[in-house]
Amino acid sequence: MERLKAFFKNDRFAAAAGIELVSAAPGQAVARMQLAPLHRNALGTTQGGAIFTLADFAFAVACNSHGTMAVAVNVSITFLKAAVAGLLTAEAREISRNSRLGSYTVTVTDETGAVVALFQGLAYRKTEALPL
Amino acid sequence: MERLKAFFKNDRFAAAAGIELVSAAPGQAVARMQLAPLHRNALGTTQGGAIFTLADFAFAVACNSHGTMAVAVNVSITFLKAAVAGLLTAEAREISRNSRLGSYTVTVTDETGAVVALFQGLAYRKTEALPL
Amino acid sequence: MERLKAFFKNDRFAAAAGIELVSAAPGQAVARMQLAPLHRNALGTTQGGAIFTLADFAFAVACNSHGTMAVAVNVSITFLKAAVAGLLTAEAREISRNSRLGSYTVTVTDETGAVVALFQGLAYRKTEALPL
Amino acid sequence: MERLKAFFKNDRFAAAAGIELVSAAPGQAVARMQLAPLHRNALGTTQGGAIFTLADFAFAVACNSHGTMAVAVNVSITFLKAAVAGLLTAEAREISRNSRLGSYTVTVTDETGAVVALFQGLAYRKTEALPL
Numbered sequence: 001m002e003r004l005k006a007f008f009k010n011d012r013f014a015a016a017a018g019i020e021l022v023s024a025a026p027g028q029a030v031a032r033m034q035l036a037p038l039h040r041n042a043l044g045t046t047q048g049g050a051i052f053t054l055a056d057f058a059f060a061v062a063c064n065s066h067g068t069m070a071v072a073v074n075v076s077i078t079f080l081k082a083a084v085a086g087l088l089t090a091e092a093r094e095i096s097r098n099s100r101l102g103s104y105t106v107t108v109t110d111e112t113g114a115v116v117a118l119f120q121g122l123a124y125r126k127t128e129a130l131p132l
Numbered sequence: 133m134e135r136l137k138a139f140f141k142n143d144r145f146a147a148a149a150g151i152e153l154v155s156a157a158p159g160q161a162v163a164r165m166q167l168a169p170l171h172r173n174a175l176g177t178t179q180g181g182a183i184f185t186l187a188d189f190a191f192a193v194a195c196n197s198h199g200t201m202a203v204a205v206n207v208s209i210t211f212l213k214a215a216v217a218g219l220l221t222a223e224a225r226e227i228s229r230n231s232r233l234g235s236y237t238v239t240v241t242d243e244t245g246a247v248v249a250l251f252q253g254l255a256y257r258k259t260e261a262l263p264l
Numbered sequence: 265m266e267r268l269k270a271f272f273k274n275d276r277f278a279a280a281a282g283i284e285l286v287s288a289a290p291g292q293a294v295a296r297m298q299l300a301p302l303h304r305n306a307l308g309t310t311q312g313g314a315i316f317t318l319a320d321f322a323f324a325v326a327c328n329s330h331g332t333m334a335v336a337v338n339v340s341i342t343f344l345k346a347a348v349a350g351l352l353t354a355e356a357r358e359i360s361r362n363s364r365l366g367s368y369t370v371t372v373t374d375e376t377g378a379v380v381a382l383f384q385g386l387a388y389r390k391t392e393a394l395p396l
Numbered sequence: 397m398e399r400l401k402a403f404f405k406n407d408r409f410a411a412a413a414g415i416e417l418v419s420a421a422p423g424q425a426v427a428r429m430q431l432a433p434l435h436r437n438a439l440g441t442t443q444g445g446a447i448f449t450l451a452d453f454a455f456a457v458a459c460n461s462h463g464t465m466a467v468a469v470n471v472s473i474t475f476l477k478a479a480v481a482g483l484l485t486a487e488a489r490e491i492s493r494n495s496r497l498g499s500y501t502v503t504v505t506d507e508t509g510a511v512v513a514l515f516q517g518l519a520y521r522k523t524e525a526l527p528l
Contacts, residue, residue: 012172013179016148040144041192047145048188048204053181060173060180072180073497074470074518076208076340078367078386080360096344096379100496101469101520103342103382105369115360118367120384122342122470122518124497205365206338206386208472210499210518212492228476228511232364233337233388235474235514237501247492250499252516254338254386254474256365276436277443280412304408305456311409312456312468313449320444324437336444340472 001025003132004065014057017050021061027094027104029061035085045082052077055090055106055119062092063102063123069130070102070123077119086111090119100125133157135264136197146189149182153193159226159236161193167217177214184209187238187251190224195234195255201262202234202255209251218243222251232257265289267396268329278321281314285325291358291368293325299349309346316341319354319370319383326356327366327387333394334366334387341383350375354383364389397421399528400461410453413446417457423490423500425457431481441478448473451486451502451515458488459498459519465526466498466519474514482507486515496521 001024008014008021014031018038022030033039033054041047055077063070092106106119133156140146140153146163150170154162165171165186173179187209195202224238238251265288272278272285278295282302286294297303297318305311319341327334356370370383397420404410404417410427414434418426429435429450437443451473459466488502502515 008174010174011179012170013149013182014173016170017145017181038144038148041146042140042142043201043203045203047143047185048192048207049149049181049185050145052184052188052207053179056180056184069175071175071177071214072211074208074210074342074472075180075184076206076384076470076472078206078338078384079204080367082203095382103344105382118359118369118384120340120342120382206340206474208338208340208516210470210516212499227514235476237514250491250501250516252472252474252514272438274438275443276434277413277446278437280434281409281445302408302412305410306404306406307465307467309467311407311449312452312471313413313445314409316448316452316471317443317445320448324444333439335439335441335478336475338472338474339444339448340470342470343468346467 007132008061011057014053017053019054019057024061024065026065027062029058029092031058032087032089034087045084048079051108051117054088055108055117058090058092059104059106059121062094062104064130067130069126069128072121073124074122075119077117079117081114081116083110083116088116139264140193143189146185149185151186151189156193156197158197159194161190161224163190164219164221166219177216180211183240183249186220187222187240187249190222191236191238191253194224194226194236196262199262201258201260204253205256206254207251209249211249213246213248215242215248220248271396272325275321278317281317283318283321288325288329290329291326293322293356295322296351296353298351309348312343315372315381318352319372319381322354322356323368323370323385326358326368328394331394333390333392336385337388338386339383341381343381345378345380347374347380352380403528404457407453410449413449415450415453420457420461422461423458425454425488427454428483428485430483441480444475447504447513450484451504451513454486454488455500455502455517458490458500460526463526465522465524468517469520470518472516477510477512479506479512484512
């Protein structure tokens with residue numbers, strides 16, 4: 001898991017968004033992002049893309065946690081509550097996995113524990129090992 | 133439309149990702165993003181969050197183009213082709229709209245015209261005017 | 265809740281598919297469907313529409329359980345395991361709700377407890393009372 | 397294509413719902429369903445499952461039209477307009493396809509041409525030939 005965490009430090013887009021990997025385990029990951037002016041959209045709330053990126057990063061770590069490469073093929077995200085400031089936490093959990101596909105849910109919560117977004121991701125699992 | 137375009141320059145997250153608004157019309161918008169190392173994930177391809185942010189930005193402009201505020205409530209995105217370099221273009225188009233909800237599809241293509249991602253977004257339409 | 269359960273007996277499409285409401289509570293519902301030749305597609309497995317209808321029925325009961333009418337606006341469903349025979353159970357659970365929108369997840373499991381499908385539904389909540 | 401059409405007559409759930417295949421071509425299919433009391437939910441409008449089944453059937457024909465078996469892994473459907481009576485038509489169109497995955501959009505319209513539902517489906521393509 002230490003190598004996996006080190007590997008995901010190379011995600012430049014997530015790093016630029018201030019996203020940090022908190023923990024990783026087989027089929028699971030937790031990431032967080034401290035909201036800042038950088039994350040705002042034109043309406044002054046958090047850009048959907050910033051919330052998506054946080055959730056997607058946790059999803060990527062979780063679906064790549066079994067040692068072979070996995071890539072997102074489909075995501076459905078529902079935005080439940082506007083977030084402006086504070087710390088957002090994304091928790092990814094594996095729901096199902098076979099040799100080719102894996103399904104994950106990611107819950108994004110704010111500091112009060114309220115659900116900001118619900119993310120359901122489907123990953124295609126390749127046969128290549130992850131270059132850890 | 134010029135005011136709308138000026139208003140969306142305030143999207144700081146989109147601006148930081150290098151996203152540019154090309155055109156806007158009622159129910160429509162086109163945006164683009166020149167891929168750079170900034171957009172890469174740990175696997176060296178474009179981060180899903182970067183592609184989502186591009187599509188979501190075009191969607192936001194399109195669903196706010198009628199003068200009243202609209203916010204995303206649900207998005208389904210399918211990633212069809214990995215993209216590493218070049219210019220990505222997102223075209224948002226309104227499929228349906230009533231007083232409360234609007235539905236949009238956004239197609240993200242690369243320079244060859246190949247579809248990189250397909251985005252289907254649902255917006256909740258508020259009654260407040262957009263502060264243009 | 266007894267009136268709500270009686271009201272949903274009027275769902276003719278669900279009844280024709282052999283779907284039965286097991287329980288209902290505020291924001292929650294459980295329904296089940298005994299698989300039969302009726303539910304099969306051309307490939308001989310359960311038609312996606314039959315599984316969707318089961319999950320959607322549980323979702324409808326859950327989102328209408330607060331006394332006012334609610335209608336589905338968006339659903340994302342992921343099919344995780346083919347099902348051919350036996351009893352399928354759908355459990356709907358409310359994730360979030362405000363005056364206009366409600367978000368629900370429905371898990372469809374087979375008799376072994378394996379997840380057959382994962383359903384994420386968004387409902388638009390009207391102001392009219394349900395005609396119970 | 398005649399064999400493909402004959403094969404899909406074996407979809408018992410679609411047949412019980414009164415769904416008819418109008419046409420099929422590589423990557424495309426059109427199906428229709430005449431609304432009847434059978435399709436109603438407890439609120440008296442068309443059950444979401446009936447509309448889904450119609451769209452899913454057109455999707456199944458389109459994604460199986462290349463001769464090898466394909467199964468739905470994820471669908472996102474947005475319900476745009478309530479439908480009570482008349483003829484619904486579903487048109488499925490292939491957006492993208494590689495050796496393992498195919499992406500399709502299905503548009504469900506009523507007799508006036510208004511869009512009732514928008515369906516985005518992802519299919520996993522097996523290597524087995526379809527038993528035509």
